[in-house]
Amino acid sequence: MSDGAIKVTFARSGRGKAQCPPNPAYPTGIALPSPFPDAPNCLVKLPYPAPECGYWVIECQTCETSVMITAAGRPDDPISARIPCRAAVPTAPHP
């Protein structure tokens, strides 16, 4: 896996803290699956929870994939995400 090649930055939406209550189904965060589960992907841990409403920008500097994931600074924020990565090894999926 290409640790260190993935950059995670947070972009604030400008709306500040979330106004709505979190989804009670996810009290400890959501581990987002890859949108293409059969394709090679990398597991990216996200700082949790997010500081406020906005989105995470995840950029793989090896294959230049970038993904945006919304977050709200609540318990149901994403805790990790799998992103499609051409540099991931297809025969050795990450745990």
Ligand SMILES: [Zn+2]
């Ligand atoms: Zn990549």
